[in-house]
Amino acid sequence: MEIKYKRVVIKLSGEALAGDKGFGIDPPTVQKISESVKEVFDHDVEVAIVVGGGNFWRGRLGEGMDKSTADYMGMLSTVINALALQDALEQMGVPVRVQTAIEMKEVAEPYIKRKAMRHLEKHRIVIFAAGTGNPFFTTDTTASLRAAEIDADIILLAKNVDAVYDSDPVTNPDAVKYDALSYIDVINKGLKVMDSTATTLCMDNDIPILVFGLDDPDNILRAVSGEKIGTIIEGE
Numbered sequence: 001m002e003i004k005y006k007r008v009v010i011k012l013s014g015e016a017l018a019g020d021k022g023f024g025i026d027p028p029t030v031q032k033i034s035e036s037v038k039e040v041f042d043h044d045v046e047v048a049i050v051v052g053g054g055n056f057w058r059g060r061l062g063e064g065m066d067k068s069t070a071d072y073m074g075m076l077s078t079v080i081n082a083l084a085l086q087d088a089l090e091q092m093g094v095p096v097r098v099q100t101a102i103e104m105k106e107v108a109e110p111y112i113k114r115k116a117m118r119h120l121e122k123h124r125i126v127i128f129a130a131g132t133g134n135p136f137f138t139t140d141t142t143a144s145l146r147a148a149e150i151d152a153d154i155i156l157l158a159k160n161v162d163a164v165y166d167s168d169p170v171t172n173p174d175a176v177k178y179d180a181l182s183y184i185d186v187i188n189k190g191l192k193v194m195d196s197t198a199t200t201l202c203m204d205n206d207i208p209i210l211v212f213g214l215d216d217p218d219n220i221l222r223a224v225s226g227e228k229i230g231t232i233i234e235g236e
Contacts, residue, residue: 030088
């Protein structure tokens with residue numbers, strides 16, 4: 001199989017790790033996702049992963065709480081998910097390093113760009129956890145920031161839906177699917193792909209985003225090979 005993208009950032013939602021349980025971590029689901037990531041890794045693709053934490057905590061759940069505190073709690077939940085992914089991948093014989101934007105040296109490395117680049121060059125998967133280390137930024141923005149820092153070819157945005165639509169396809173059977181969009185389209189149409197900060201960061205650094213469904217684990221490999229799936233977001 002011919003590979004189109006040599007260095008990728010895979011953005012996984014925390015909910016993806018919960019499977020049908022909807023909360024926490026579902027080990028069989030994590031196993032299945034890790035097998036898909038390993039398949040891509042085995043094709044000599046340099047893989048970095050950014051994982052969310054919504055299966056444990058979302059900032060909006062902290063109603064009445066200081067926003068910064070709620071966001072820091074969310075960052076810590078991403079570390080739990082990163083360690084679960086690391087464990088599953090390592091059990092498959094894949095070398096993995098977790099790097100956190102908040103230092104916790106007993107469980108992971110601190111995020112250092114040069115070290116992350118070296119891991120990728122040494123053919124190790126790097127999982128970026130704890131967001132950007134700052135409140136008021138989402139893990140979508142983390143994916144865009146890390147992709148820019150490590151000079152990734154693309155962000156693979158794995159979702160629960162198979163593409164970007166003009167409205168929610170779950171509640172609207174007439175929702176229109178987009179095969180391709182520009183960054184400006186996403187912002188102007190108010191499409192809930194990534195938050196506006198993340199989209200703008202990708203636009204400023206010319207990083208394409210491929211939105212696709214994670215329902216079929218083989219989609220990650222299809223995405224890396226350049227197969228026409230989901231919705232591609234890039235410049236005009």
